[in-house]
Amino acid sequence: MTMQLDPHTDIASISGTVKILRNTFNSRITRPLAWRRTQLQNMINMLENNEAELLEALKVDLGKPMAEGFITDLAFVTGEIKLMLKNLTKWNSTEKVPTPLVAMPAKSVLIPEPLGVVCIIAPWNYPVQLLLVPAAGAIAAGNTVIMKPSEVSPTVSGVLARLVPQYLDTTAVALIEGGVPETTELLAQKFDHIFYTGNGKIGRVVMAAAAVNLTPVTLELGGKSPVIIDKSANIEVAARRVAWGKWLNAGQTCVAPDYVLVDSSVEAKFVNALRTSITDFYGANPHTSDSYGRIVSPRHFDRLVSLMTGGTPIIGGESAAADRYVAPTVLGNVNLNAPIMQEEIFGPLLPIISVKDTNEAIEFITSRDHPLALYIFAENSSVVNEVLERTTAGGVTVNGTLLHLTSPHLPFGGIGESGMGGYHGKSGVRIFQHMKPVLKRGTKIDPKITYPPYTARKLKLFRKVL
Incomplete structure (x- = not known):
């Protein structure tokens, strides 16, 4: 395998790709757990069916020994995805939470909802793991995803660019290649979450771009450990x-x-x-x-x-x-x-x-x-x-x-200069969800004490129960 020197996506196509992902999300195709389960299993199939090619690409780009590449870039990813599959229903189920006395009679729940269109920008050092693990979490949460591998590991980027459309739903999952121009154009789009792994300098660029649309970010940075x-x-x-x-x-x-x-x-x-x-x-x-x-x-x-x-x-x-x-x-x-x-x-x-x-x-x-x-x-x-x-x-x-x-x-x-937000396991799904708080009240009982006028007697009772 020879190194692909200049992987890139046509910049003019990026906004259209994001629009397709937005339309797919709005169509609610990604909401059923069956769809998510299929995509996650297909991602495992992609890694297992193309293991030799991916390991060779890691060797070309990083001189990575086969055992090291398998453990850190392939097996790590499949392990995370298998855990997501095992817990997919549980991690996407409504959660009951207590209701305070002041809101009674009522029931309170948290409903996990996908955020929308998620952008994953990955580095070159573990180019498979650090792209696909967050992407899998976003898919498990019900989002559409656009992935950007690093141009510094071009062989891996090229292999993934070819494989992802073969295994995953192309209307919901996309991959773009390229360097600064392509990433700049990507960050100019409106996303519902941006997940970036890399250095603090570029992390600041990502956060500034996200601020334009008040887009939440996860920054997995570095520092001197x-x-x-x-x-x-x-x-x-x-x-x-x-x-x-x-x-x-x-x-x-x-x-x-x-x-x-x-x-x-x-x-x-x-x-x-x-x-x-x-x-x-x-x-x-x-x-x-x-x-x-x-x-x-x-x-x-x-x-x-x-x-x-x-x-x-x-x-x-x-x-x-x-x-x-x-x-x-x-x-x-x-x-x-x-x-x-x-x-x-x-x-x-x-x-x-x-x-x-x-x-x-x-x-x-x-x-x-x-x-x-x-x-x-x-x-x-x-x-x-x-x-x-x-x-x-x-x-x-x-x-x-x-x-x-x-x-x-x-x-x-990380924390501070080393980043913000955490993932892996349940956290790697939850970070791409909005836990929507919902309080449900009945109408058969409607205590009038909560309504005006507020008398001294009511205030005395409030002091006792609140």
């Missing part, structure tokens, strides 16, 4: 789990450990354990490993090589522009004012910062923007509780990395 290594941590296990979380997808993961704050008393031991883990995972020369990915583009490769100057490589440091390889790299002597500590790394570079204790680590983290993820390694439960109490992050894994986002029962999302 820290790791705290307490002196009580199991160092060998911590190093292994940090190494896995950091160098999965060559570090191109929004919740990858961005930097490590390690207690000075265990720093040397931790770095040595990281070195061992890298060798265990990728061999003596990761460049030749079939389990290690590549940087997505020459531009991102150059950016990472430049960032590396913010510290001294104590493990790795090698790079090769020809195949966009950057070695698993651990940096010491890190300049805290250098770009590598001011912007999200999004690559296989891991700065190590020595701290005197966990309190100093907490103060370091809280002096910066809220991260998308935070990781604390400690056997001392008091230390863990203190970190949880004093820090704020989109999500946390204790004694591990990344895995909080794998649970469909834990909404995944």
Whole structure:
């Protein structure tokens, strides 16, 4: 498979596509659960029937190992969709809620309604998962959907552009390809929800565009997700789990450990354990490993090589522009004012910062923007509780990395600079629904005490019951 260099959709067709989706939604075709169930099952069929082609596309764009691509981009999606199918009726059913005394006699319910036409804009790092999981949630909620994969992963974009119309209802689900011009035109349309995954700079553009129509947004952004290594941590296990979380997808993961704050008393031991883990995972020369990915583009490769100057490589440091390889790299002597500590790394570079204790680590983290993820390694439960109490992050894994986002029962999302809104599991459907509040009153009983004129006797009664 060769890389498709310039996937794009005719800009002039975008407004018409959105109009078709709007007409379909207004026709109520997407309301029956049977229609939603069919679309979700077809999405699973699309992934399973074309697994080899999708895995090859991930390899072309990202050098992604087959096992890694299957786990993180395909199996993750099918797992989420199967959970939606299992709970489709339940998550779309009317919910009874209590009714206050003042409204009696009455019954109160929440009715889940689809929002309308939803726009999903996905990034390039997990180009199948981060496009299809929110799209599946929107479909499960009864919406029509327009999807925009990233042009930075053009091979995957091209494959999905061909497959989506083959498997999904083309009057209700559309996919457009392209870069800035196409996305700009897309954002000029009126949507009922925009779901964007990417960086904060573009997140602001999306939010500004959405504000024109008062369109609600979900922003899944990034940031610098820290790791705290307490002196009580199991160092060998911590190093292994940090190494896995950091160098999965060559570090191109929004919740990858961005930097490590390690207690000075265990720093040397931790770095040595990281070195061992890298060798265990990728061999003596990761460049030749079939389990290690590549940087997505020459531009991102150059950016990472430049960032590396913010510290001294104590493990790795090698790079090769020809195949966009950057070695698993651990940096010491890190300049805290250098770009590598001011912007999200999004690559296989891991700065190590020595701290005197966990309190100093907490103060370091809280002096910066809220991260998308935070990781604390400690056997001392008091230390863990203190970190949880004093820090704020989109999500946390204790004694591990990344895995909080794998649970469909834990909404995944950021806070502040790292985003707004959470999804996965039920939350991934609910975010595309309006829970319409309805209070139903009967007419056989109509207490006159609630009506004027308001007497002293009525006021006395109100004080007792309200």
